[in-house]
Amino acid sequence: xxxxxxxxxxxxxxxxxxxxxxxxxxxxxxxxxxxxxxxxxxxxxxxxxxxxxxxxxxxxxxxxxxxxxxxxxxxxxxxxxxxxxxxxxxxxxxxxxxxxxxxxxxxx
Numbered sequence: 232x233x234x235x236x237x238x239x240x241x242x243x244x245x246x247x248x249x250x251x252x253x254x255x256x257x258x259x260x261x262x263x264x265x266x267x268x269x270x271x272x273x274x275x276x277x278x279x280x281x282x283x284x285x286x287x288x289x290x291x292x293x294x295x296x297x298x299x300x301x302x303x304x305x306x307x308x309x310x311x312x313x314x315x316x317x318x319x320x321x322x323x324x325x326x327x328x329x330x331x332x333x334x335x336x337x338x339x
Contacts, residue, residue: 232314240327241326244327244331245330246264249268251334252334262288269281273329284325
């Protein structure tokens with residue numbers, strides 16, 4: 232259940248940030264939406280707090296890729312390990328926090 236929540240919260244936050252900040256659409260899938268959000272908060276890709284979010288959202292290899300996030304929601308056979316959920320939460324948490332800060336800054 233926690234794995235599903237991580238995936239849903241990440242998707243809702245990046246969608247909301249795009250709406251509130253007026254980013255152009257064209258982000259039809261989760262990968263594109265996360266990439267757009269990462270480019271907004273870390274355009275130089277040099278923030279160490281976001282390195283795992285960048286890595287997990289762009290590579291098609293390894294255990295913790297976006298396909299895994301999709302499987303948490305769409306596959307009844309998915310049984311994520313607690314350690315996987317924790318890694319995803321730690322990876323995407325800083326992105327969500329920075330998006331929130333960006334929204335708050337733009338409101339002023």
